[in-house]
Amino acid sequence: MATPYITIDLEKIEHNAHTIVELCKIHGIEVTGVTKVTCGHPGVAAAMLRGGVVSIADSRLENIQRLKDGGVDSTYMLLRLSPVSGVDGVIESVDVSLNSELSTLAALSQAADRRGLVHDVILMVDLGDLREGIWPDDLISFVREALKLPGIRIRGLGANLACFSGVAPSEDNMNLLVELADTIEKTCDLELGWISGANSSGLELIEAGRMPKRINHARIGEAILLGRETIHRRPWPGTWQDAFILHAEVLELKTKPSMVVGKRGEDAFGRQPVFEDRGEIERALLNVGREDIDVKGITPLDPCLRILGASSGYLAMDVTDAQGSLQVGDELAFSLNYSALLAAMTSQYVKKRSMRPIGNENEM
Numbered sequence: 455m456a457t458p459y460i461t462i463d464l465e466k467i468e469h470n471a472h473t474i475v476e477l478c479k480i481h482g483i484e485v486t487g488v489t490k491v492t493c494g495h496p497g498v499a500a501a502m503l504r505g506g507v508v509s510i511a512d513s514r515l516e517n518i519q520r521l522k523d524g525g526v527d528s529t530y531m532l533l534r535l536s537p538v539s540g541v542d543g544v545i546e547s548v549d550v551s552l553n554s555e556l557s558t559l560a561a562l563s564q565a566a567d568r569r570g571l572v573h574d575v576i577l578m579v580d581l582g583d584l585r586e587g588i589w590p591d592d593l594i595s596f597v598r599e600a601l602k603l604p605g606i607r608i609r610g611l612g613a614n615l616a617c618f619s620g621v622a623p624s625e626d627n628m629n630l631l632v633e634l635a636d637t638i639e640k641t642c643d644l645e646l647g648w649i650s651g652a653n654s655s656g657l658e659l660i661e662a663g664r665m666p667k668r669i670n671h672a673r674i675g676e677a678i679l680l681g682r683e684t685i686h687r688r689p690w691p692g693t694w695q696d697a698f699i700l701h702a703e704v705l706e707l708k709t710k711p712s713m714v715v716g717k718r719g720e721d722a723f724g725r726q727p728v729f730e731d732r733g734e735i736e737r738a739l740l741n742v743g744r745e746d747i748d749v750k751g752i753t754p755l756d757p758c759l760r761i762l763g764a765s766s767g768y769l770a771m772d773v774t775d776a777q778g779s780l781q782v783g784d785e786l787a788f789s790l791n792y793s794a795l796l797a798a799m800t801s802q803y804v805k806k807r808s809m810r811p812i813g814n815e816n817e818m
């Protein structure tokens with residue numbers, strides 16, 4: 455097997471999806487599985503659907519197209535706001551999109567109307583995380599204008615928290631979303647089916663039974679894929695954290711000093727690395743680097759190995775404590791956080807190897 459590669463345990467993903475879906479179901483919430491961190495990996499989406507998610511969402515049309523080409527049969531939600539230049543693709547490829555701009559809605563409206571279609575949208579409200587969304591004060595006038603557009607059907611309200619600024623979902627901000635939905639239904643004579651309040655940061659609120667009743671939809675990625683809620687990054691009970699494992703190969707293994715020799719300027723990334731003098735150490739160079747991963751986001755599975763740093767193509771490690779058990783050509787395994795997983799799944803140099811039930815493996 456060519457290195458580096460990432461193994462994807464689809465059974466673990468299915469299991470995680472099942473755990474999250476069952477939890478949400480108890481609290482009246484349907485779950486859409488979010489595949490964007492895997493670049494729309496068809497095997498991952500299929501595992502999420504087997505685990506019980508009602509639909510699949512991704513932030514990019516290219517990823518949704520990849521899922522469709524991979525034979526994944528689902529309804530699709532586009533998470534990232536549509537570009538005005540790409541409304542035709544949105545109308546043709548996805549069943550529902552998230553929106554916050556009237557001019558974009560007008561373009562979607564035209565594109566849908568031209569095809570005799572009606573496109574479902576969820577309006578995003580900014581509850582304070584300051585990424586996408588209509589400011590609450592502007593929502594009613596926005597909805598009034600949006601309702602004039604043919605070819606567009608407003609199906610719900612949504613909000614995204616934590617991803618950008620780390621604002622946590624709370625009873626207060628979730629109640630605000632529900633109140634806004636109630637107000638709009640009354641003043642604009644409209645029925646909002648979906649109140650899409652949560653992502654993986656909402657699990658603690660949901661589990662505690664403190665998510666307002668009207669919140670009936672969640673868009674979940676990380677908790678299913680990496681088994682963590684995203685406020686404290688706490689491993690979620692009943693889920694696996696190791697569905698994805700990165701494997702890289704030892705290219706060089708030598709005893710060298712732990713301190714550099716010679717006068718120092720900046721490294722390739724404009725920084726001045728700090729070194730700790732630990733005398734001579736056993737150093738390993740592996741064939742994965744910043745082109746493939748976020749160095750801070752990977753952890754060797756063998757706790758006696760230590761990451762020293764990385765350049766674009768190399769990962770340098772202190773393997774002294776492996777006590778001579780390693781050889782050039784050996785593979786080392788690493789767990790990944792969200793940031794490292796995103797990079798590894800995006801890197802064309804990291805092969806993706808799906809593991810299916812009963813040892814049947816293949817590459818996708």
Ligand SMILES: *Cc1c(COP(=O)(O)O)cnc(C)c1O
Nearest residue numbers: 488533614653654673674675676
């Ligand atoms: C990425 C994303 C999600 C999923 O977030 P997780 O923390 O991975 O669960 C949900 N909604 C939107 C709008 C997103 O961009």
